[in-house]
Amino acid sequence: MASSSPRVLGVYETVLYASDVVLAVSFYSEVLGLTLIEEPGELSAAFRLDDGGVLLVFDPRRASAPHRPVPSHGATGPGHVAFAL
Template sequence: MAATTPPVLGTLESALYAEDLDAATIFWRDVMGLQPFQTVPGRHVFFRVAPAQVLLVFNPAATEQPPKPDARLPVPPHGARGPGHFCLAVAPGHLDAWREHLAARGIAIEADFRWPNGARSIYLRDPAGNSIELADPAIWG
């Protein structure tokens, strides 16, 4: 009998790590336009990206700790150190507007180029040093 892998629906959440959650909130809310919907001071701030898509920003010092024995939600410890990567899909016709928006807010563009298939990506850094990409979804299609 052949084993089949059960299907998945897609990506529900992605995580980045930042020690300064206040700076992360300002960046993701005020620069990138994502709305926070859940915050636990010193531990995490969660942002809605799109329907059924969430960006989780955790303080690794808090999430590396195992849950307490009586924890209501016994989420296993997790965390990362050093820069991660997160990519937001942007319609190709809006990438120039994003570039202008970021420049007006003093956000340095680390790279802006076209992939071999002609799709474009813009790279920048968040306050925690994570690599943030704004990309035409055609980079994968």
């Protein structure tokens, strides 16, 4: 590995999928104590983690719909991860 390669400092963003976003919000906020960073909608919810990372929870049916401001996600396969560099 070249010395100029960026060093991964942590996970910046994680996306999970839940068919019931309201139920997911209840679990992640009430059971795990995560802080909502935006009002949840039918499409998604966003939480701030203590290390500064973000957990996004998307409804897979709505996330795969075309012609939205956010590009469609491949909600039937693996999620994605973004590294903080």
